[in-house]
Amino acid sequence: MTLPLDEAVPPMDPPPSPPRRARSAGDPVKALLHRHRELCEHAVDPLEIAAGLEAHGITDRTAARFRHRDVFSLAEELYARTPRDGTPPAPPAGIPVHAKAVRGFGYALLPGALALGAAAAGVPWAGALAVLVTVAALGRPGRAAGGRFPAAVYLLAAAALGWAVHRHGTPLGTALAVAVAPGHLAGAVFAARARRRLAGSRALEDFADGVRPLLLGTLALYAAAAAGAAVLAGTTPAVAVPLAVLLLLTRLLLGHGAPRGALAAALALVLALLPVPAAPFAAAAGVLVPAVLALSRASAHAQRP
Template sequence: MTTPDIAGAAPLPGLRASNAGGAANAGGAANAGRRRGDPVKALLHRHRELCERAVDPLEIAAGLEAHGITDRTATRFRHRNVFSLAEELYARTPRGEVPQAAPAGPAVGPRALRGFGYALLPGALALGAAAAQMPGAGAVAALGTVAALVWPGRTAAGGRFPALLHLLAAAAVGWAGHRHGVPLGVALALAVAPGHLAAAVFAARARRRLAGSRALEDFADGVRPLLLGAVALFTAAAAGAAALAGAPLGAAVPLAVLLFLTRLLLAHGAPRGPVAAALALALLPTPAGPLAAAAGLLVHAVLALSRASAHATRS
């Protein structure tokens, strides 16, 4: 198993079942196992592929959570929480070779440096186009921003960034640029690099927090401040970029935060529906549209990114 690109990755195999269905299956497995005297055996058989591919118990814990198994459900299998249950499943899974666990922190290598270099390009191109007073400078800034700040690499379905969301993001940026001029496009383009760094730091620290947690609630309580801190830091960076470009803060900052949250959610395998709804809301011809969209998407991000399954190592 290879270490994923920190900006985004495909979800773990077999983790697309609904939470309700997963919880029902877990209860049935527990009852069946209890009748045989081994409540974990049936669960191990049901999730054998997940257990065999996992490089550590954390991946199994995240996968069980994605199937709707909570700490309360784990008590049916005679364990105090999902992490303890995952450790038994990991220990009881036969393996030909002992897999190497992926590092919790980011790998600072050529790939990471190349990604940061790409994140610098939109700002440089936008500044150059604006300084040269080139026709279409706003369009250059808009396209560069959407391509670099929103595009996370891969999404929950394992495919490329869906065309609908790409078009919605480009439309939101283009509409804002049309209303507020080239400075807003330049401000958004300048915010790409700090957005790239903030997303990478959040992913690394959340993964480290996952490695140190012993219960799902413990992880959720720890990762929420990390997310809010990352959003606050990026908001400050976006405000600085807007001031540098001479763009209105009330227009540039909410839209930048909306794009940043879009990147985070898609990079961590969140559903596309709420993201599409937020981007569509930003297209409404009202100054409050982007602000309301960013606020709504932040609430969704706090719920979605506080799940362990959003940060598990993926193949």
């Protein structure tokens, strides 16, 4: 006796489905791109992205988690993957770079010319004028460090220079005003060479190792120029040179928007107010270390409008 076919052969269970593949961990670079979309969309080149990532605490070691050997390689991928409608971002519109440099140097000559003219004319407020024009040459208030401390830095700079000129006479103020022009050149050369070194770097540590001696060499040359300005104005270089170096470092920290740079400059200027002979030298030495650390970061050299 035969059984019906459906009873003779028991129904077979459906074959087990193949194990579902575990979902991939996703695209970490895409997540990073989403997190820093504004930075990537407004960057002129990958170097700006690298500097911005470093400012957010991403180092070469962190880049390894995104399967990149360094921050620069990661920035290049972020730049390439940022949608731009087929056209690269245009650089900030405005006055050409060479015209800005010429105009800036012309402005840098004004403080020394005004201070020398007032001192030669024997006007009673020549020292105050020298302090005013020297402090004004530090830059634009509110531009640096996110606008957190620059107003206080300007007030402290005026107080420190006013106190020094009160103690040592108008020639000191004149020397500092004359030193504005070489200070402008020193800052411009340092910024250009640091930017060029940034373009040729492949690791943040290599960039920092190259920028530190560049900054120290720039300061040494500027100190020699400040000493010449002191001799020209008829004051002692022992006081004028430390104050001039302090002002140059303050200007660099403000102009490059270095993190916590304005605060370091403010503390050094407070130290310069102490009524002791070594105060200017101690203030310049005190701001040197934080300035070297801050200005050797790639984020301090991103292009700014």
